[in-house]
Amino acid sequence: MGKAVRLSDIAQKAGVSIVTVSKALSGEKGVSEEKRQQIEQIASELGYRKAVPGGGGETRKTHTIGVIIPERFLDENQSFYWMFYQEISKYAVSRYCFVMLEVISLPYERERKIPRMVEENQIEGLIILGSFGTEYERHLSHNVTLPVVYLDTIGSAPECDCVVTNNLLGGYQMTNYLFGMGHRRIGYVGTRLATQSIDDRYLGYLKALMEHGIDVNPNYLIDDRGREEGDVDPARYFQLPLDDMPTAFFCNCDGTASCLIEKLQKNGFSVPDDISVVGFDNFAPDQTTDVGLTTYGIRAKDMARRAIHILVHKIEGTSYSSGIHSFNGTFVERSSVRKIADPVPFV
Numbered sequence: 001m002g003k004a005v006r007l008s009d010i011a012q013k014a015g016v017s018i019v020t021v022s023k024a025l026s027g028e029k030g031v032s033e034e035k036r037q038q039i040e041q042i043a044s045e046l047g048y049r050k051a052v053p054g055g056g057g058e059t060r061k062t063h064t065i066g067v068i069i070p071e072r073f074l075d076e077n078q079s080f081y082w083m084f085y086q087e088i089s090k091y092a093v094s095r096y097c098f099v100m101l102e103v104i105s106l107p108y109e110r111e112r113k114i115p116r117m118v119e120e121n122q123i124e125g126l127i128i129l130g131s132f133g134t135e136y137e138r139h140l141s142h143n144v145t146l147p148v149v150y151l152d153t154i155g156s157a158p159e160c161d162c163v164v165t166n167n168l169l170g171g172y173q174m175t176n177y178l179f180g181m182g183h184r185r186i187g188y189v190g191t192r193l194a195t196q197s198i199d200d201r202y203l204g205y206l207k208a209l210m211e212h213g214i215d216v217n218p219n220y221l222i223d224d225r226g227r228e229e230g231d232v233d234p235a236r237y238f239q240l241p242l243d244d245m246p247t248a249f250f251c252n253c254d255g256t257a258s259c260l261i262e263k264l265q266k267n268g269f270s271v272p273d274d275i276s277v278v279g280f281d282n283f284a285p286d287q288t289t290d291v292g293l294t295t296y297g298i299r300a301k302d303m304a305r306r307a308i309h310i311l312v313h314k315i316e317g318t319s320y321s322s323g324i325h326s327f328n329g330t331f332v333e334r335s336s337v338r339k340i341a342d343p344v345p346f347v
Contacts, residue, residue: 061096149307150164166328189224222249249275253279
């Protein structure tokens with residue numbers, strides 16, 4: 001069997017956008033009859049077959065969806081966001097959608113340029129995956145008129161559709177777990193104001209501290225990256241308070257936790273014998289230590305499915321703004337935490 005013909009193959013030969021091809025083949029408005037016939041002829045010549053649910057002869061609308069990701073997140077932990085993108089792509093196929101990816105560089109973001117696939121009218125809807133800078137995100141919200149869904153981040157517009165992890169609850173639960181293991185001197189690792197998720201997880205950490213009557217120790221707040229460029233750099237950041245170390249750290253993500261454990265070990269500390277560490281995401285494929293990390297697992301598959309579901313309905317005009325969809329994660333206990341005392345009671 002030959003390679004399946006894609007909408008992009010038809011678009012290239014017809015000299016039109018993928019969106020135009022999609023509309024022409026699904027009978028939607030916005031394409032002249034002459035152009036529609038031309039596209040259908042080319043599709044027939046190339047051997048294109050429309051999606052048919054159940055093999056019954058009934059055609060199904062196809063849609064082209066765009067996904068944009070900040071380049072700095074791919075540099076930081078490429079596999080994590082590729083995992084998210086793969087989940088998007090897998091579910092999109094079941095919804096008869098074609099997915100295009102565009103990685104947005106920091107210079108492109110600074111110049112506030114609209115994604116090329118939006119400018120060139122190649123897509124019908126857009127998923128914004130991960131946190132962009134505030135000014136660029138606002139620029140997109142004011143200038144992109146396509147249906148948009150934010151995934152793993154929250155948009156600034158009053159009415160926008162967002163699919164996120166309950167980061168505040170997760171941060172609160174992970175910090176309370178450390179209290180339950182007898183820890184009272186707990187640090188937080190993550191550069192505040194770098195991303196929304198880091199800030200929300202930090203707020204969960206603060207909530208747990210307040211409920212236990214413990215003031216924040218500024219020396220226990222450890223940066224892991226630059227605020228703008230977003231590069232996690234153990235050499236430049238991760239400055240440890242060696243004269244007054246916490247007994248435990250809550251890290252904003254597993255990649256950061258892995259870097260912290262490695263730095264602790266280089267400074268002569270054993271995890272968890274000397275210092276306990278917990279992470280977030282349940283995703284650290286590049287971990288270089290042999291410590292099993294206790295963490296908070298996110299539901300990437302469910303989040304990706306919900307984002308596609310919302311966006312398809314918005315494209316087809318069967319639903320409008322549906323607000324913020326928050327998914328609770330799952331606690332994953334491994335060997336990176338040691339119990340040092342009985343649980344600490346709430347104040």
